[in-house]
Amino acid sequence: MARSGPSRREVIKGAVGVAAGAVAARLADAMPAGAQPPAAPPVVPIDPTRVTGGPTTAVGSRSPFVQPSRAPVGLTEGTSKTPLQLLSGTITPSDLHFERHHGGIPLIDPAQHRLLVHGRVAHPTEFTLDDLKAFPPVTRPHFIECAGNGREAFRKPRPDLTPQQVDGQLSNSEWTGLPLRDLLAEVGMDAAATWLLAEGGDAARLTRSVPVWKALDDALLVYAQNGEPLRPETGFPLRLLLPGWEGNINVKWLRRLELGTAPWMTRWETSKYTDPLPGDTARRFSFEQDVKSIITTPAHPEVLRPGPRIIAGFAWSGRGRITTVEVSTDRGATWRPAALVGAEHPKSVVRFTLPWRFDGRETILMSRATDETGMIQPTRTEWRATRGPGSDYHYHDIRAWKVAADGTVTFANGEVWA
């Protein structure tokens, strides 16, 4: 802070010298790699109080100085990632929710959409959206995370990875819908039913088996997200939400639920989403996302100036509430508890923050979260010892960032756990 610094008049005078080219260069610096550059650099008035501003609009747009993108390295088929390093608070803006689909995003007319519930039920029923909205609604914040989130960073922990590239298949929303148990009561589920099959209405017709105990616990059928209808890429007009469970089982574009007495062993739970373990065994149905955290600032590609700043990031657990997030600013030698926002909500992203001063000396920053079941984030070595070399999902080992003496920040998991 410039105590007794330049007067406002001097600042205004200074701004005269800012050419459009310099603005464009600064914009490009601030943009994540792969983001589309603006069509033209914004023409900023020397003094915005001297010119009439823009009009009201039917639907708003971001400032031209804010250009987020879900495509850190160009768009790939079926996957995009939330730019975690650009977020504040706990909510992921709906248009930046990560995407994962296997047959493209279907275009569905909500007035035509139906949910069929059948199998081991007394009253097989087809529900319209209006039918579902006549059940008492609930609203709760929950994260959704891809089972494979972190894989790229685990396999190839390159120094130039950003938080988005490391863990961007994670998003958090305020969801609105109905408890699945209310729907199952309505159709008269058989007492013998122990599993249900959920089927999506996309070209992949993704199907997953869900134990009935989860359906009767905290499962929801959701039709709204952050105050508005679901977005097409998050399941419009209807998705299954199994709080804390791996992303793919939260079936999007939900069109069918079948009640039965055994899992269906679909290809989405045999060829995919099963973890090989040491000793020729495997974890089947590894539903819960494990406790995890990541510092999102400072992080690559930030360059720090010496002085006070905030270390901040996200923590979450599929098993319940986050109780503690500890931050180390000395390569794991000592740990301090961070302040938490949103920790009252189970299976929802928590924002953690800790004031810190960068003194111009190289160091390594880390975070580790603990949840209410006592689970704590492992080191990579501990994780590998338990899960073995074949594991292909649920990478939740401690993430580390190296701050060099010149202030450059790089992803340090390759160095720390080498």
Added chain:
Amino acid sequence: MARSGPSRREVIKGAVGVAAGAVAARLADAMPAGAQPPAAPPVVPIDPTRVTGGPTTAVGSRSPFVQPSRAPVGLTEGTSKTPLQLLSGTITPSDLHFERHHGGIPLIDPAQHRLLVHGRVAHPTEFTLDDLKAFPPVTRPHFIECAGNGREAFRKPRPDLTPQQVDGQLSNSEWTGLPLRDLLAEVGMDAAATWLLAEGGDAARLTRSVPVWKALDDALLVYAQNGEPLRPETGFPLRLLLPGWEGNINVKWLRRLELGTAPWMTRWETSKYTDPLPGDTARRFSFEQDVKSIITTPAHPEVLRPGPRIIAGFAWSGRGRITTVEVSTDRGATWRPAALVGAEHPKSVVRFTLPWRFDGRETILMSRATDETGMIQPTRTEWRATRGPGSDYHYHDIRAWKVAADGTVTFANGEVWA
């Protein structure tokens, strides 16, 4: 619900008959008046599972079947309204936050923006955004409501008003920023300071006087909203947030805070935003927004079919938490408590819901909220008796909707309080 209703095959077969024209007509029905029609009606596949869906995108878009608009009756200069009837949960999507400005929306380069803090302080200081982000951040949900919200409905309670037209100058966001008290401690505020002046960086240079006690209580300087930077129309890159206080004093595009010992009596608190009372007196500095609620569904222009449905809406108070929302389905003769979501947060919008069955008989629906200070929404008659005929702000009397025997719903305040 169609028990043992049409099979999926029949439904799919039925969908074949839906012509593009019918889809367009249905879209037009669902759109609020004044919304732009889509460029072309969406071409919906007969069965979305038979065609490859759309690709991932850098930034998402709404379904073509979801076309919200802040312009219920066309855009007017400086004002737009949140389409409350389209919302679920508690969050207002950032691009649907209501707008109110007096000189247009300025385009501000965040790297050039400064906040000057001066007057009765030991260290006059100019802060950059990075300086402000180095303070420990807080994240909290709060509503913002225009002091004049409800005026149109109070003066001319026409039956064809929608929730958006009645009370759409209300929005609710998760805000992130720093406590103003931390900033005032940093600059060494004089013990003698009792008021501060907040100045906006727009062409209107809107200025308001704020008592220091509020600055030291729960006031924030915010730079993020619903996880992302503020939108241009909500103050990008920096706004003052005085939780629960009338919209205009939450100065947007904040560029200056001056500490002093008396209010400045700016034109925004003399010619505007002062309430004449009976007996040639006036309420000056009527900061707090009073306790209020509105049913957003059912509401005009919905047409109900007999059967079960949910009554839902929003409640809020500038004085603290909402403790109760009661709903009457018999023109105010009896009242039942509604279920609440978000009631743990003070000065934030609460979602209320109550299951109801429309039996095909005419009735009138109302809601009334009570806050933790014991304030309860008055009838229009009670409000008028207290505030007199000259009052021009803070219309928080009970809102009513008439459901006709044929299911049409109209705004009923004109009839109920005639």
